[in-house]
Amino acid sequence: MSDKAVRPALTYQMTDIRYRAGASDWQLDGGDHTMLIVTGGDGRIVIDGAGFKLERGKCFIAAPDMTGSVLPDRDGLTLYELAFELRRNAESQLPSSGVSPAGDRFPILCEAACAPFSQCIELVEAIYDNRHAGDGLEPFYNHVRFLELLRFIFQQNGSAAAGGKSLRQQVESSIEQVRRHYSEPWTVERLAAAADVPRGQYTRMFKAITGQIPLDYLNGIRLDRAKQLLLMTDDRLFEIAQHVGYANEYYFGRRFKQSVGISPGQYRRNHRDNVRVVAPFLEDFLLALGITPVVQCSYAGWGKQDYLGLDEVPVFDLTADSLETLSRHRPDLIMTDGGFDRWMTSDRCNRLAPTYQLSHRGEDWRSMLRTVAELFGKKEAARSVIAAYEDKASAARALLSRPLRGQTVACLRISAAQICIYAGAEHGYTGPILYGDLGLRPHPLVLQLTGHARRIPLTREWLARLDTDHLFVAFDKSESAVEGQERERLRDDPVWRALPAVRNRCVYEVDFFSWMNYGVISHGRKIDDVLRVLA
Incomplete structure (x- = not known):
């Protein structure tokens, strides 16, 4: 623990503790320092314009001069709110009021690590249970519990307490390293060591910032770069694999297909201007992105999707025509959804051309459109189409x-x-x-x-x-x-x-x-x- 964080001239005094539960928004008081310990529910907190997710196990600290709003989700939040002030001792030559000057702030602000949470919440609940004790030594004991809580916070956020980077800043610096040096042979242990954060805390904070665990995030960076190289260069697959950090092209190909749904080679072919695609009853998604299918599908009794205006596109009748008939149109890719298996299985389609099956629920059409756009290099077109629809609606x-x-x-x-x-x-x-x-x-x-x-x-x-x-x-x-x-x-x-x-x-x-x-x-x-x- 640093001298700066606990210098003898400065002491900490808890002034209030509350238990809050509900779904209504509220503002931080601003009179004292405020510490929030979240015990349940979900929501957001906005401190000086920066937003953070609120959920069980999170701790946030705000100084008196910081503005803050707590925004619970519909189902509400439960949390403890502690108010405390910073005071100087007599030798600090502070004015007799005893109130700390505006420049004094707690050394750990915004999000603070508080794991293991069981240890944190045990202290907080003991403080809350004894908040009304007014006789004997119990008020002193409760003050000691509060100081124990602060000691716990200091221990979990050592660098921030020392006036260096906060835990979040250390992990953010590590994430920037991943972005810049994605081809390095990173492991979670190596990343945590580089950030000088224990592995468990590192992974939790990494996920809180990015929404992903470290190696999934790293693979995403590598695959995004691989997509660029597949489109911008004629490099062979093993050269691209090695460039982005994979030891061999077979592992690269497996990870690529797991993420994108098609192989790297198919991804490269799909981004040609003349790609030939068949998408039974998904033609709407292709046309929205400016892609015309080589055939349009029809079903006896229903007919075809006349509203799309594909009058010049040949018709493939799912109930009458054979797979051999479809093969005459020489598709580069067949795109289906889960419901297509009633007519033709993916195994049969794969004999004709690489087949990609969309896994989204139909109601999530925006994600479906983005996925289709990713397959054909039309991400910007998808953004424009979705934005135009939202404006229209x-x-x-x-x-x-x-x-x-x-x-x-x-x-x-x-x-x-x-x-x-x-x-x-x-x-x-x-x-x-x-x-x-x-x-x-x-x-x-x-x-x-x-x-x-x-x-x-x-x-x-x-x-x-x-x-x-x-x-x-x-x-x-x-x-x-x-x-x-x-x-x-x-x-x-x-x-x-x-x-x-x-x-x-x-x-x-x-x-x-x-x-x-x-x-x-x-x-x-x-x-x-x-x-x-x-x-």
């Missing part, structure tokens, strides 16, 4: 907020077998757009019936209770005669005719494929359709 939400105040909306999918209602803002093709991006109000049955399902069939009893103000309806793509029969059947159904939306002519038929899809182009079409009938 925001403008539409503003237009719809006033005319639809208090009114409800639901979306149905109708086939010969059943009528299904689609879910709320978290699930399905339509809910994230209607109720999430556009802020429309779902009819109570939407949330009551669907839960975590994307859609559920409606019984006639539930259909009769669907007294929503507006209904969007998509008829399942099938033989046109069957679609016509379904429309006629609905017109003659007394339960259907009695629905308020039907009586008030507030039922809007929408295109099946553009509404039963997760792509950004299809979502844009949904917004256009809603604005056309509701704005």
Whole structure:
């Protein structure tokens, strides 16, 4: 422990301790130094404009002249808040008020290491339990407990207490070393030693700063550099592998495929301007990035995605055409999602061309688009497309907020077998757009019936209770005669005719494929359709 941190002329006195629990934002007092010890929940703290994550096991210290806001997440935070002041002893020639001058600050500020947390919280809870003791030696004992807590903090943050770098700054310097010298044979032990931080503390702080453990972060840096070299040079794979820090090209290739989903060689080929790709029912994602597939997929009974306007692109019918037919189009890459296995397995596709399977949930279309963009070198295009969509959705939400105040909306999918209602803002093709991006109000049955399902069939009893103000309806793509029969059947159904939306002519038929899809182009079409009938 340094002389500077505990010089005899300066002492520390706790002035208050509180236990806080709740989800409301609050400001740091600012009268004394403040120490926060988080025991549960999640949130953020902003100290002098810098933001930090709050979670169990975190400790933060702010000086009186620092501004701070505590921002709990929706489920709230629980924490201890200790206030303390710095005082000078008589020989310091301090004015008689005993209050420390503004220049005196605790040597450890903002985030402070406090591991093992069990030791920290044991001291804090003992201080809190004895906070009201006013007789005998107990107040003195509680003061000693507080000093023990400070000693613990000093021990865990030795360099900061000595006036050097804080633990966080030491790890941040180490991270900068990783960025600059990523090809070095780093180990966690070597990184921690270079930062002069115990390995356990180093890994915890590293993850708090970057969101990753050290070796995962290092591999990310190496692979990002490898991607640049694959595109900017004609270097052989083993040369690139060695340049970025991998001992051989086979390990490099395995790590690359684990991270990116395709091999380094395929990644290089995909970034040619004339890459030939097949993406069954994911063509929306390709077109959004300016990539035209070599074929568009169709399914008997549904047809193809006409809303994409791929009139000049050959059609591959999944139910009628063979893999040999697809091979005639000479694809460089086949891109699928998990649902494609019902028609053709990845093993069969791999015999024809390297196959990449997207693993994202359809509702997370933004991540899907970014992943596709990564495969084809279109990251900037993805950023632009997503930003344009967010602007469009925001403008539409503003237009719809006033005319639809208090009114409800639901979306149905109708086939010969059943009528299904689609879910709320978290699930399905339509809910994230209607109720999430556009802020429309779902009819109570939407949330009551669907839960975590994307859609559920409606019984006639539930259909009769669907007294929503507006209904969007998509008829399942099938033989046109069957679609016509379904429309006629609905017109003659007394339960259907009695629905308020039907009586008030507030039922809007929408295109099946553009509404039963997760792509950004299809979502844009949904917004256009809603604005056309509701704005």
